[in-house]
Amino acid sequence: MKKQSVLNTTQICKVRIQAIKEAMEILSGKWKFHILGTLLQGDKLRFMDLLREVEGIAPKMLSKELQDMEVNQLISRNVCNTKPVTVEYEITEYGKTLKPIIDEIANWGIAYRTSMFKK
Amino acid sequence: MKKQSVLNTTQICKVRIQAIKEAMEILSGKWKFHILGTLLQGDKLRFMDLLREVEGIAPKMLSKELQDMEVNQLISRNVCNTKPVTVEYEITEYGKTLKPIIDEIANWGIAYRTSMFKK
DNA sequence: CAGGATCCTTTACGATACTG
DNA sequence: CAGTATCGTAAAGGATCCTG
Numbered sequence: 168m169k170k171q172s173v174l175n176t177t178q179i180c181k182v183r184i185q186a187i188k189e190a191m192e193i194l195s196g197k198w199k200f201h202i203l204g205t206l207l208q209g210d211k212l213r214f215m216d217l218l219r220e221v222e223g224i225a226p227k228m229l230s231k232e233l234q235d236m237e238v239n240q241l242i243s244r245n246v247c248n249t250k251p252v253t254v255e256y257e258i259t260e261y262g263k264t265l266k267p268i269i270d271e272i273a274n275w276g277i278a279y280r281t282s283m284f285k286k
Numbered sequence: 287m288k289k290q291s292v293l294n295t296t297q298i299c300k301v302r303i304q305a306i307k308e309a310m311e312i313l314s315g316k317w318k319f320h321i322l323g324t325l326l327q328g329d330k331l332r333f334m335d336l337l338r339e340v341e342g343i344a345p346k347m348l349s350k351e352l353q354d355m356e357v358n359q360l361i362s363r364n365v366c367n368t369k370p371v372t373v374e375y376e377i378t379e380y381g382k383t384l385k386p387i388i389d390e391i392a393n394w395g396i397a398y399r400t401s402m403f404k405k
Numbered sequence: 406c407a408g409g410a411t412c413c414t415t416t417a418c419g420a421t422a423c424t425g
Numbered sequence: 426c427a428g429t430a431t432c433g434t435a436a437a438g439g440a441t442c443c444t445g
Contacts, residue, residue: 196437214406226407251407275386344419344420345427
């Protein structure tokens with residue numbers, strides 16, 4: 168008789184659901200995935216760049232979301248001592264671990280939002 | 287000379303970012319992934335079941351989120367003529383296309399929220 | 406340029422009570 | 426049981442102006 172895991176199905180599900188909840192505590196908000204998707208392209212971007220790339224976001228929101236994600240170490244903020252100062256935002260290694268999620272969201276958006284399923 | 291795609295890199299990125307934006311318009315909100323994750327386990331669940339499973343949600347929010355997702359055809363609502371009435375919620379085929387996203391979020395939550403990266 | 410400060414409007418969310 | 430009604434708070438979002 169096989170007894171590979173100590174966890175039963177119910178417990179595994181609870182862990183998964185809990186994991187989703189915890190993940191979303193960091194990732195929820197209208198703009199996070201959008202900003203992360205932009206930064207995941209790999210370039211360092213300045214505040215103004217992001218304001219342009221993340222279409223529709225207001226400076227106040229962008230500022231807040233960036234701070235949020237910096238606290239959570241998903242992105243890094245680098246102040247360059249140029250004149251006037253420029254600030255570069257970049258995704259961290261930790262942030263890059265979100266790539267599979269972002270990719271799946273992008274894929275879904277491309278594949279299904281415009282497909283036969285759409286009203 | 288190869289000329290496989292009409293799209294250049296910039297355009298591909300724009301499509302991806304736009305796809306993320308559109309996807310998140312349907313999926314944003316504090317509870318959607320949580321509810322979908324629960325329903326993706328496969329069972330039909332009643333309102334009360336969900337209220338218990340989706341820990342912390344208030345009936346009003348659950349009701350609203352369910353309506354939202356029904357409009358977007360991610361879930362289906364079935365009223366059974368028992369007495370008193372019971373209502374079953376189930377994920378649709380379209381909703382199931384979100385499984386890769388939910389799986390990745392759950393995986394990330396399990397793998398990274400408790401790992402070395404975490405403060 | 407990178408934002409913070411202020412003011413105001415609109416959603417999102419939450420707690421509790423109530424109804425068919 | 427499956428919600429809706431009501432009320433209240435908090436966060437989102439927009440506009441404009443300001444500062445180092």
